[in-house]
Amino acid sequence: MFEHIVKTSSSDEMINITSLVRQDVQKSGITSGIAVVFVPHTTAGVTINENADPDVVYDLLDIFRRAFPERGSYRHMEGNSHAHAKASVTGSSCTVIIENGQLKLGTWQGIYFCEFDGPRTRKVYVKLIEG
Ligand code: ZN
Numbered sequence: 001m002f003e004h005i006v007k008t009s010s011s012d013e014m015i016n017i018t019s020l021v022r023q024d025v026q027k028s029g030i031t032s033g034i035a036v037v038f039v040p041h042t043t044a045g046v047t048i049n050e051n052a053d054p055d056v057v058y059d060l061l062d063i064f065r066r067a068f069p070e071r072g073s074y075r076h077m078e079g080n081s082h083a084h085a086k087a088s089v090t091g092s093s094c095t096v097i098i099e100n101g102q103l104k105l106g107t108w109q110g111i112y113f114c115e116f117d118g119p120r121t122r123k124v125y126v127k128l129i130e131g
Contacts, residue, residue, distance in 0.1 A: 004124040006115075010119060015113045016111070039123070045114040046091065050109070052108050
């Protein structure tokens, strides 16, 4: 298993971590299998989305903010229920097929670490399974 540290710099942001996962695949020497990318946090997530136009990430964060306002009649005492909700929507893992030693992502797809309660120092686990 590979473990990465991701330092986030704002309250919410999406960081393209595709190159980290690509490096892991290359180091492993696995040419066929799957990559599981897992985020061990309850207020951060991981998702696959467009890597070409940065406005897509901008819009996604804006949509999340409007869908899950920071202030509301929430009960959770930490005051970050909006971040927990966003993390549940994105999910804590994604899976990508490895073929011919490469991640089988679409041309416009990137893997994004999603910070929803930053800035913080976060972890990303990558498990590669040959098959
Ligand atoms: Zn909390």
